[in-house]
Amino acid sequence: MLRAVFDSVGAGMLVIDSHGRITASNPYAQQIVGRSREQLLGADVHDLLHRDADGNEVSRRGCPVLGVFDSGRPAEGSEEFYLGGDGSLVPIIWAATPLQHGEGPESVVIVFHNFKKHRDASEQTAAHLATLEELTAQLSMVAEVSVLLISSPQTGEVLDKLVRLLVPDLGDWAVIDLLPEGNTEKEMRRVAVHSPGDHGTAESLKGPLPPLSRTSRAALARAVYSSRPVLVDAGTQAGAPDDPLALAHRQLFEHLGEGCAVVVPMYTRRGIFGALTVARTGRRAAYTDAEVLVLSDIARRAALVIKNNWLFEQQRDMAETLQRQLLTPLPQVDHLRFAARYEPAKQTSEVGGDWYDAFLLADGVTCMVIGDVVGHDLQAAAHMAEVRNMLRALAWDRQEPPSTIMRRLDEVMTNTSDAPMATAVFARLDGPDGGPWHLHWVNAGHPPPLLVTAEGRARYLPGGHGPLLGTNAALHLGLEWPDAREELPARSTVLFYTDGLVESRGQHLDTGLEQLRHHAADLVGLDLEELLDGLLARMGPSGDDVALLALRLPAAGQGADHGTAPPQHAHSPATTDRGAPGSRVEGTPVRDTSDPA
Incomplete structure (x- = not known):
């Protein structure tokens, strides 16, 4: 009867002696680890099966199953992996109970299940939660930006606050270059620069930029004329052309920090109004597609506000002129x-x-x-x-x-x-x-x-x-x-x-x-x-x-x-x-x- 129970229970079961050798195994245990009864019996359970998440051997001192012999108390866990007969790793959930005879345990019974499906589900749930958290953070950022953009009719003040809001969540520094009245024939100006702890350098980088040219391969010109984001990495910077606009954009990396960046155009259906550059310095991860989409959305919202402010100022000037004449x-x-x-x-x-x-x-x-x-x-x-x-x-x-x-x-x-x-x-x-x-x-x-x-x-x-x-x-x-x-x-x-x-x-x-x-x-x-x-x-x-x-x-x-x-x-x-x-x-x-x- 005991043998029938041992063989038929719906879980893997191993019995090990005080030296950690396997003295008994049931068919479920053999199925889970992909090994025969002959391969298991007499083998050291720790040396044969116990591995970490990367497949590396684990120190015997850190083995919680062997620790049951020392503590004399049951233990359980769900973070361990067994090495399968085909070399694959099997995540397990387990419980170990000492079998005492006299003063100390002579054997330990290990009951375990293949935890892969549960672990995969858990990891998938965690991934979903992480994605939701990231999405929530992005939506919160966009909402905060939207509130900021309507907080003042002064375009310069709003854009200066915008680059400060984007750092450090979306980058280590941020810059906005503006086209007067959305006209690419006019001189572009750098109106907002923010890099924490370096106010003097940021201010010195503001001012007029070299003329735009449709033949320029500078990232800034490509973003403006294509109305599409342009990703910039170390390789792109090294191979940047030597035209004046590219050199002016290169100064940002030299003064504010090298790294990866994205240049997103600020445009509406009625025209282009400038570009937003956000960069990460050092070895921070490059921008993902999702982050580029968020920055593009922020840039479009800023462009709408700029356009509305300009239209409003034109109407205001007309009304003020009319009133002054009257x-x-x-x-x-x-x-x-x-x-x-x-x-x-x-x-x-x-x-x-x-x-x-x-x-x-x-x-x-x-x-x-x-x-x-x-x-x-x-x-x-x-x-x-x-x-x-x-x-x-x-x-x-x-x-x-x-x-x-x-x-x-x-x-x-x-x-x-x-x-x-x-x-x-x-x-x-x-x-x-x-x-x-x-x-x-x-x-x-x-x-x-x-x-x-x-x-x-x-x-x-x-x-x-x-x-x-x-x-x-x-x-x-x-x-x-x-x-x-x-x-x-x-x-x-x-x-x-x-x-x-x-x-x-x-x-x-x-x-x-x-x-x-x-x-x-x-x-x-x-x-x-x-x-x-x-x-x-x-x-x-x-x-x-x-x-x-x-x-x-x-x-x-x-x-x-x-x-x-x-x-x-x-x-x-x-x-x-x-x-x-x-x-x-x-x-x-x-x-x-x-x-x-």
Whole structure:
């Protein structure tokens, strides 16, 4: 019965004595190791069968089966290999149990299975897991790159961050060479270089590159003209041509480190924008097909962002040019002082519908306007021009209160224009040349004007509020714009502004208004130009366009027939670049009414 069990059990079984010699084996054991009973009996189990994963003999001291004789305790494992009769290695999973008779074990029974199928499955699972981990890491890299690429509209800043992100995960150094406006006829420039711990060398490698040539065999030229990745290894570098572009690319390896590299083109369907070079130094493994695909995808994403940024900058420049042309010179009226500023948004790099205006009406009255049309693009700038010109036409020869002008403008916008909603303040300055002066205004949903006396007392003028332009007639609300009047002290300053000066995502509107009131009161003793510069510097607007229009009144009686003329400014508004970002726009008196002649 015991022999039948020994021979029939579904596992290989060997019995060894205290010297490690095989004293018994069953048919399953003989089948697994591919040896006959005669070959096994009397043989040393360790010398005959035990091998490492490479087929080498293992030290007897490291044999866990023989160690059972010393410990007297069972042992098991799955990392051992037996040498088959045909010379192949058989991975086994085993258990060894001592057979004790007296004080110590006289024999050990080894039960084992062929572990190849399980080991293959395990290795395959591990390989799959490793592949998934690698894929996850690559997807994470691509996702991180995608977030980075949309983090800023500044192309140079984005590309500099991109090469830093690629090192060291995908290489030991990285470089981006850019073609201006995607034109291969223009001079290529190296705009981004990153090599950890060598900032000075990286910076020195930036700058213009030799001209591209379709006949060049340089890796950079081949990648640009073929729109395909080019692999570079030690052999390729040694056989590189001696044309200027190849030598310029060779400098990267000489200064940043020799090794293997891949040059991937940065292109879209609309053209080529440059190339990304990523390299590994020393003996690091060459780039795999999967890594080249990842780098190619990153390069294409970068090219899309570059193209969009360039298109956006072109549109922005067009809108800014349009807006600059529409911000006309301020009037020169007796002893009144005017100054204005316009600054496009800095963070979003967008031009919006903000505008200011000041002009003389047919009856000689000075009027002032500040407004903001909804939107931030070229269309918003065009709508701003449309609304501005409609307001000028409606106000020019009508001796009507501002509320009537505002109601007519709302009706005209609704019925003859596709301009969207807008906010605005329209004001008239009434009074004789020497004063007293009154501000007569109406407000269509715009931040209130700020009045600052010469002594530094500042307060907002909250009256005259009505609905936004483009809503009342369109929605048949039946609302009105009430007229407001305020006597203006001599030498006082009235400030009109758009909401970009006082609003931001990080603070409440009331906080911005209070800051503006405080700073204006503190700076009112300055010249009007310096006042506006100081306000912009202290308020630090960045999230939206900003338009500013300031009026300063003369001293009481100044400008009347018996008054004295104020000092003349050194420059005329006709020679000022009006409406450029941060530019000064000033109206200065050119008529001295103190001399009847």
